[in-house]
Amino acid sequence: MYIIVVGGGKVGYYLTKTLLSEGYEVLLIERQADKAEVFSEHFGSMVLAGDGAEAATLAAAGAARANVVIAVTGEDEDNLVVCQVAKQKFHVERTIARVNNPKNEQLFRMLGIDVTVSQTNYILHLIEQSIPDHAFVHLLSLKHADYAIVDVSLGEDSPSIHKKIAEIELPKGCIIAAISRVSELIIPTPEVELHPGDDVIAIAHRDEEDALREVLVG
Amino acid sequence: MKIVVMGCGRVGARVSSILDHNGHDVSVIDIDSRSFRRLAADFHGTTIIGTGIDEDILRSAGIEEASAFVAVTNGDNRNIMAAQVARLIFNVPEVVVRIYDPVREDTYRRLGLTTVSPTTTISALILDHVIGAGDQIAPRRGMEG
Numbered sequence: 001m002y003i004i005v006v007g008g009g010k011v012g013y014y015l016t017k018t019l020l021s022e023g024y025e026v027l028l029i030e031r032q033a034d035k036a037e038v039f040s041e042h043f044g045s046m047v048l049a050g051d052g053a054e055a056a057t058l059a060a061a062g063a064a065r066a067n068v069v070i071a072v073t074g075e076d077e078d079n080l081v082v083c084q085v086a087k088q089k090f091h092v093e094r095t096i097a098r099v100n101n102p103k104n105e106q107l108f109r110m111l112g113i114d115v116t117v118s119q120t121n122y123i124l125h126l127i128e129q130s131i132p133d134h135a136f137v138h139l140l141s142l143k144h145a146d147y148a149i150v151d152v153s154l155g156e157d158s159p160s161i162h163k164k165i166a167e168i169e170l171p172k173g174c175i176i177a178a179i180s181r182v183s184e185l186i187i188p189t190p191e192v193e194l195h196p197g198d199d200v201i202a203i204a205h206r207d208e209e210d211a212l213r214e215v216l217v218g
Numbered sequence: 219m220k221i222v223v224m225g226c227g228r229v230g231a232r233v234s235s236i237l238d239h240n241g242h243d244v245s246v247i248d249i250d251s252r253s254f255r256r257l258a259a260d261f262h263g264t265t266i267i268g269t270g271i272d273e274d275i276l277r278s279a280g281i282e283e284a285s286a287f288v289a290v291t292n293g294d295n296r297n298i299m300a301a302q303v304a305r306l307i308f309n310v311p312e313v314v315v316r317i318y319d320p321v322r323e324d325t326y327r328r329l330g331l332t333t334v335s336p337t338t339t340i341s342a343l344i345l346d347h348v349i350g351a352g353d354q355i356a357p358r359r360g361m362e363g
Contacts, residue, residue, distance in 0.1 A: 055321040077299040
């Protein structure tokens with residue numbers, strides 16, 4: 001598998017280092033020639049100096065045979081264009097963009113970027129998960145962002161406890177995928193009863209998240 | 219007609235000033251307030267400090283009612299991203315974007331943006347003067363990316 005990383009900041013540097021140590025064929029593209037030279041001392045010929053948004057640079061990098069292009073510069077507009085050029089011009093199967101402004105995550109997906117990574121959103125999710133009062137946590141947004149996997153923690157006073165799965169009227173576009181109870185994962189058959197302290201893992205349509213929260217935790 | 223211009227350099231300021239002079243409702247966006255000095259002395263439009271790739275800035279510039287959006291900052295990628303936001307999020311009917319890099323220009327023209335590449339246009343004009351319009355103007359191999 002051939003992976004092209006664009007942007008030699010801290011993320012790009014450690015990403016390249018890790019991918020190389022895992023045995024992938026990697027090329028790091030860095031715009032600043034002096035920085036690229038320093039990286040060459042670490043990574044040898046795995047570094048190319050140039051602007052990753054320019055088709056000529058991507059051509060020299062052999063983008064046409066790359067399986068993945070990952071754009072991790074500090075500028076969202078650069079990451080967007082790197083991925084779009086890789087996709088349109090070189091038909092790269094999978095493009096991954098780092099999103100610095102979390103507001104751009106949805107836009108990038110609309111514009112055809114396969115995967116977006118937002119450090120801000122990721123840290124926000126981690127904080128949400130570590131706050132015990134927070135009953136409704138996003139675990140993962142699914143592709144095209146219309147569906148999300150969510151974790152709903154049931155309390156003593158949640159309206160859904162002591163009910164069987166079959167008795168719970170879920171909103172359209174939501175399904176319970178699993179129940180995590182202490183250290184056990186329970187498959188939600190119709191007879192399973194919900195208990196206080198259960199973590200309900202559900203797949204929910206974006207528009208129905210509030211309705212799901214209402215049904216499960218009130 | 220409501221028009222939003224992103225980038226108040228020489229081109230952005232001139233386009234904004236002329237449109238304003240012709241009676242259009244112009245909002246011009248730039249990250250540097252000093253750029254607005256380039257606008258004509260009688261400019262009556264709105265100036266907004268900020269980056270045009272931010273939806274909130276575009277909204278405050280009136281993009282939701284705009285009939286046209288012009289992206290003419292120095293950054294090709296910034297212009298490209300803002301143009302796509304204007305077209306796809308705000309459904310602006312006419313979006314014009316300046317892209318210096320001819321290869322990128324070609325890519326985004328194919329994706330449906332109205333593009334202007336000064337590199338191609340000005341090179342052609344100069345070559346026209348130097349070698350005459352009759353000569354074939356073709357880029358050297360390797361320049362097309």
